[in-house]
Amino acid sequence: MSPLMFDDLDAAVDAILARVGKRLLVGTPLGIGKPNHLLNALYGRACRDSSLRLTIMTALSLNRPAGKSDLERRFLGPFAQRVFGDYPELDYLRDLERGALPPNVEISEFYFKSGNLLGNAHAQQHYVSSNYTHVVRDMLAAGVNVILQMVAKQERDGRRFYSLSGNPDLTLDILPPLRAAEKAGRKVAVVGLVNNHLPYMHGDAEVGAEFFDMLVDNPRYAHQLFAVPNLAIDPAEHMIGLYASTLIRDGGTLQVGIGSLGDAFVYATRLRHADNPRYLELLQTLGVRAKFERVIAALGETAPFGTGLYAGSEMFSDSLLHLYRAGILKRRVYDHDAIQKLLNEGKLSESIGPDTLSVLLKAGVIHATLTAEDVIFLKRYGILRADVRCDEDVLIPADGARLKPDLTNREDFARIVTHALGTRLAGGVLLHGAFFLGSNWFYEELRRMPEPERRLFSMTAVSKVNEIFSDVALEQSQHRHSRFLNICMKMTLLGAAASDTLAGGQVVSGVGGQYNFVAMAHALRQARSVLMLKSTREERGRTVSNLVWDYAQCTIPRHLRDLVITEYGIADLRGRQDWEVIAALLNICDSRFQDPLLAQARRAGKIPRDYRIPEIFRHNTPAELHADLKPFQSAGLFPEFPFGCEFTPEELVLGKALLNLKRRTANWPGRLAALAAALVASTGKAAYRPYLQRMGLDRPAGLRQRLAAKLLAAALAHTAGQVRPGPGENAVSD
Numbered sequence: 184m185s186p187l188m189f190d191d192l193d194a195a196v197d198a199i200l201a202r203v204g205k206r207l208l209v210g211t212p213l214g215i216g217k218p219n220h221l222l223n224a225l226y227g228r229a230c231r232d233s234s235l236r237l238t239i240m241t242a243l244s245l246n247r248p249a250g251k252s253d254l255e256r257r258f259l260g261p262f263a264q265r266v267f268g269d270y271p272e273l274d275y276l277r278d279l280e281r282g283a284l285p286p287n288v289e290i291s292e293f294y295f296k297s298g299n300l301l302g303n304a305h306a307q308q309h310y311v312s313s314n315y316t317h318v319v320r321d322m323l324a325a326g327v328n329v330i331l332q333m334v335a336k337q338e339r340d341g342r343r344f345y346s347l348s349g350n351p352d353l354t355l356d357i358l359p360p361l362r363a364a365e366k367a368g369r370k371v372a373v374v375g376l377v378n379n380h381l382p383y384m385h386g387d388a389e390v391g392a393e394f395f396d397m398l399v400d401n402p403r404y405a406h407q408l409f410a411v412p413n414l415a416i417d418p419a420e421h422m423i424g425l426y427a428s429t430l431i432r433d434g435g436t437l438q439v440g441i442g443s444l445g446d447a448f449v450y451a452t453r454l455r456h457a458d459n460p461r462y463l464e465l466l467q468t469l470g471v472r473a474k475f476e477r478v479i480a481a482l483g484e485t486a487p488f489g490t491g492l493y494a495g496s497e498m499f500s501d502s503l504l505h506l507y508r509a510g511i512l513k514r515r516v517y518d519h520d521a522i523q524k525l526l527n528e529g530k531l532s533e534s535i536g537p538d539t540l541s542v543l544l545k546a547g548v549i550h551a552t553l554t555a556e557d558v559i560f561l562k563r564y565g566i567l568r569a570d571v572r573c574d575e576d577v578l579i580p581a582d583g584a585r586l587k588p589d590l591t592n593r594e595d596f597a598r599i600v601t602h603a604l605g606t607r608l609a610g611g612v613l614l615h616g617a618f619f620l621g622s623n624w625f626y627e628e629l630r631r632m633p634e635p636e637r638r639l640f641s642m643t644a645v646s647k648v649n650e651i652f653s654d655v656a657l658e659q660s661q662h663r664h665s666r667f668l669n670i671c672m673k674m675t676l677l678g679a680a681a682s683d684t685l686a687g688g689q690v691v692s693g694v695g696g697q698y699n700f701v702a703m704a705h706a707l708r709q710a711r712s713v714l715m716l717k718s719t720r721e722e723r724g725r726t727v728s729n730l731v732w733d734y735a736q737c738t739i740p741r742h743l744r745d746l747v748i749t750e751y752g753i754a755d756l757r758g759r760q761d762w763e764v765i766a767a768l769l770n771i772c773d774s775r776f777q778d779p780l781l782a783q784a785r786r787a788g789k790i791p792r793d794y795r796i797p798e799i800f801r802h803n804t805p806a807e808l809h810a811d812l813k814p815f816q817s818a819g820l821f822p823e824f825p826f827g828c829e830f831t832p833e834e835l836v837l838g839k840a841l842l843n844l845k846r847r848t849a850n851w852p853g854r855l856a857a858l859a860a861a862l863v864a865s866t867g868k869a870a871y872r873p874y875l876q877r878m879g880l881d882r883p884a885g886l887r888q889r890l891a892a893k894l895l896a897a898a899l900a901h902t903a904g905q906v907r908p909g910p911g912e913n914a915v916s917d
Contacts, residue, residue, distance in 0.1 A: 186375075186392055190401040192224035195374065198397055199225070203328045203370040205235050210327040210357065213242035213294060214620045216350025218333040218376035219271040220404045225331070226275045229288050236287050240311075240322055242294035242693065243620075244276045245409045253891055254844075257878045258837055266623070266829050268407040279305060291325075293318055294693030301689050312683075315497060315617075315696040316649050319356045323364065330354065330361070330373045335381040336400070343392055348381040348642070351388040352497070352617035355644035358394070372396050378405045382629035386612075387643040410623045412830075413501070414443040415823040416450070418812045419750035419805070423715050424448040425465065426475070426748045427668055428455050430483035430713060434490035434514060435664030437506075438497070438700055441620060444670055444715050445502040450825045453509045456487045465820075469811055471752075474770075474799060478755045482711060482746075490514055495662055497648050497696040499616030499640065501625045505826060507613065515611030515639070516661040521548045522564060522608070523660035533608045535566055537600045544590055553578070553588035565609030578603055612638070617645040617696075624827065649699040651706060658707070665710035667700040671738065672716065674730050676765045676784060678744030678756045679737045680714050686735040694738055701743050711757070712745040718773040718803070724850040728776035730768055732783040747771070751803040762790045770800040777801070833877045836899070840874075844898040857897065861890065864897035871896050 189195040199207070209225065211217050222239070229237040247263040247270060250256040278284050284305060291309040292300075300306035313321050332354055335346040347354055358373065365371040377400040392398065416424075424447025431437065431452065439445045455462045463485060466472050472479070479485065491513030494503050506512040515533065517523050521543075525531035530542050543549045543566075549557045558578065561567040570581035578586040584602045587595040619625075619642070629637060651658040671680040672691065683692050704712035719726050730749070744756040744764065754767035765784045769777055777796055784790040815821055830838060847853045866875060866883075875881040880892040 184393055186395040187397045189397065189399045192221055192399065192404070195221065195397060195399045196224050196228050199329060199372045199374060200228075200235075202372045202396070207235065207237045207329055208325060208327045209237065209239045209241075209329045209331055210322050210353070211239065211241045211331045212333075212350035212353060212618070214245065214350065214618055215381075215408050216333050216347070216354075216618065217241065217244070217273070218331050218374075218378070218399075218404075219273055219406070221331055221374065221376045221399060223271065223274045226288065230285050233285070233287050238289040238291060238325075239275060240291050240325060240327060242292050242318075242695075243296060244273055244279075244290075244292065245296060246272045246276050247409075253887070254841060254878070254895060257880070257891075258834070258841060261877075262830065262834060266410055266412055270407045270409055279303065292693075293321075294695050295690060297692045301685075301691065307688075307690060310690050310693075312690075312694060314694055314698050315352075315645050316699055319353055319360070319646075322353075322357060323360055326369075327357070327361070328369055328371050330357065330371075332373075332375050333378050333381060334375040334398075335379055335383040336377045337383050345375060345377075345390050345392060345394065345398075346381070346383045346385070347388045347390060348384050349499075349619035351384075351642050352645040352648075355387060356646050374399070376404060377401075380405055380408055380626070382626060382632075382637070384629075384640070384642045385634070385638045386641040387647075388641075408623075408626050409620075410626070411441060411500075411621055413446065413622060413824055413826050413828055416443045416447045416821075416825065417823075418809055418816075418821065419717050420444055420447040421450070421812065421821040422469075422750040422808060423717070423748050425451040425469070426471065426753050427713060427715060428452040429466070429471065429475075429479045429485055430711070430746065430753070431492070431666055432482075432484050432664035433486065433488045433492075435492055435666060436662045436710075437492045437494050437503075437512075437666055437668070439494075439502050439668040440496075440498055440670060441500040441502065442670065445500070445668070446826060448668060448715075449502045449505050450821075452506065452511060454820075455485060456509060456511050459485075459487050461820075465815065470799075475753045478746075478753050482755070488513075493661065493663075494614040494616070495648060495665070496614065497617040497645060497699075499614060499619040499642070500621045501826065503614060503616075504621070504625055504628060512613055515608075515613055516615075517564065517608065517611050518657065519564065520654070520657045520660055521546060523657060527660060527663060533611070535605050535607060537596070537604070539566055540590060540596070540599070540604075549590075551589070551591050553590065558588070563610060565605040565607055567603050568605050571603045612641040614640045615648050616640065616642050617648045618642075622829075645696070649696045649703070651703060662703075662707050663709060665704065665707050666713055667704050667710070668713045668715065669697050669700060670716060671697075671714045672729065673734050674714065674716060674747055674768065675733050675741070676730065676768050676780060677733075677741045677761060677789070678747075678764050678768070679734070679741040680739040681734050681736045682714075682738035684736040684738070688736070697738060701739050701745070704745060705743060712743070713748060714739070714746070715748045718749040718751060718771065719776075721846055721849070724846070724853050726775070728773060728780070730772045730776070730780065732780060732787070750808060751800070762794070765790050766794065766796075769796055772803065773805075774801055774803040777803075831877075833873050836902075837874055837877060837895075840895070840898040840902040843902045844894065847901070857894065860897040860901065861893040864893045864900060866892045866896045868896070871899055874899060 229235045247267040248259050250259040279290050293311045293313045335348045337344050373395050374397040375395045420443050427448045428451035488511045493514040493516050555573050558573050580603045586598050589595040671682040673681040684690050701712045704710045716729050747754040749771045752771040754771050756764045848857050883889045883892045
């Protein structure tokens with residue numbers, strides 16, 4: 184049935200209310216799949232009409248960064264306008280953040296933008312802790328009755344098609360049970376809003392108009408997508424990425440998330456592929472081989488990629504697209520178990536020749552005399568040309584030849600090869616992803632891709648990417664040597680990880696798909712989970728260890744412990760005794776915390792009292808790490824922004840100065856020291872002028888602005904010599 188079509192938001196809201204009533208339980212995708220304009224119209228209606236009850240169930244609601252302090256707002260304002268353009272703010276998120284939601288509206292998320300809603304009572308109280316693959320179940324149980332999704336549109340052969348684009352993840356999974364609930368009496372509305380800034384993705388993401396009950400299509404509702412700027416990669420992150428790059432097998436499978444650690448991994452992996460001699464020199468000089476040769480030899484490789492990698496990753500982002508452009512993400516997988524197994528075994532090649540038919544026949548995939556079903560199968564995978572048709576017991580290609588489908592007859596076989604054989608296997612994909620989120624470069628790359636190339640990136644349901652229950656044999660064949668790379672916040676010495684929640688219960692982000700992927704690593708043959716974290720963090724002006732004896736929250740239980748990476752190395756924990764796990768994690772801990780942690784393990788009776796940390800692991804300090812990397816950085820390796828930077832040279836310096844100021848003022852002594860430095864700081868130095876101008880503080884008006892200018896000048900002076908200027912920029916100096 185054709186959907187109702189609207190070009191006006193208010194009319195669409197009227198139709199939704201007429202269809203489902205005044206109790207609205209709205210499911211809308213995480214990230215960029217939200218139809219912001221439509222959500223704002225529905226939320227605005229609820230704000231004006233207290234008789235409506237609105238619950239929005241979603242994740243990763245995104246507004247452009249604004250900053251909390253005056254200096255942060257001055258810094259972020261021009262940057263956000265330049266990077267995010269006309270991206271419309273989510274009104275409900277703005278009100279949620281300032282505690283101004285009306286009483287008839289509830290926002291319930293299963294994943295927050297990292298750290299964005301700490302301390303927010305409504306968000307924290309209504310958070311749902313759920314695996315990504317369980318969200319559909321939980322939404323249905325809550326009574327979801329409205330699905331709102333942003334979609335792309337395409338017309339072909341007089342028909343109109345739509346794509347769920349970067350968010351088929353939950354929508355594909357929820358629609359069948361939701362339609363079943365509708366037949367049982369639940370009033371339901373599935374609504375799409377067209378925005379052709381979305382890349383049009385094919386495969387499972389492509390749906391017909393009948394998928395929707397209503398569609399809103401008006402060019403004035405099109406807008407720029409939310410873009411994730413590239414973040415700086417610091418030396419510790421670069422080392423984590425370098426270690427992770429050694430664990431990837433050629434011909435294997437990869438899952439990796441977004442952020443600076445993912446970027447660091449991609450940088451090192453590209454270096455391994457494109458400049459292998461330099462890469463091997465790094466491993467030798469930095470002591471990677473001396474410390475971790477055994478685990479690298481057992482689980483990884485360090486040579487360039489020949490076969491390449493396939494990606495099975497819930498998130499498709501810049502990282503994986505960079506690997507594709509580098510010629511590393513190039514192993515195609517197929518949705519047929521026999522074909523995939525034969526490819527894995529080297530018995531079948533993607534280039535089609537006479538032996539292709541012979542191999543398939545010998546493996547029992549096709550019959551000696553080809554049936555109609557065999558022909559359909561062979562055409563689907565490009566083994567026979569698409570123009571071949573069956574006419575009774577004869578194959579007829581485009582040139583009109585009449586071919587007997589007998590593969591046992593030498594002459595008939597030769598004629599099939601000459602007139603009907605294809606050239607390359609068809610239908611393979613390089614990636615299965617459930618959602619995407621990335622930079623403006625990422626979106627533009629997808630939009631510009633020719634359609635056949637874009638089809639190599641298959642967006643599909645999260646149940647297909649994050650679980651192996653649909654077709655276990657096929658998943659095993661596709662996911663050879665899987666490496667699931669994820670980030671955690673804390674790691675206990677017994678191997679449990681906290682990735683989403685602070686000790687006091689405040690949720691930083693969410694479980695998302697991390698537990699799914701860790702479990703898959705234990706379910707798939709040859710697969711490993713890799714949890715990455717920095718060994719320390721700054722907390723209220725002091726350095727604390729991220730490797731701890733115990734922690735009040737747990738995302739990954741210790742019985743699923745596997746590989747852990749910090750900037751100081753790799754710990755292989757799978758199948759190890761508890762004392763071995765503790766010893767391995769102490770080896771990659773910051774040396775300032777090794778002795779206290781070892782003492783705790785001894786007191787708990789979990790490690791022999793005479794155990795000593797090997798001397799080779801006793802020098803894990805930031806100073807030594809920076810000194811080791813400095814010669815390579817001077818030679819152009821390990822740059823802060825290897826994949827480009829949206830910040831101007833002035834903004835790079837300002838950003839570091841403001842971050843430095845924020846860290847120094849994390850406690851009262853630091854605040855007082857910063858204020859004292861500001862009172863004597865001079866704002867008249869020529870070196871500061873471009874930075875003060877960029878912040879609109881070159882001509883401060885009033886006491887507040889004068890103090891802000893002095894704080895900034897003091898921050899620039901304090902940061903001088905610690906920052907590396909951008910291209911064409913002189914370092915700030917006194």
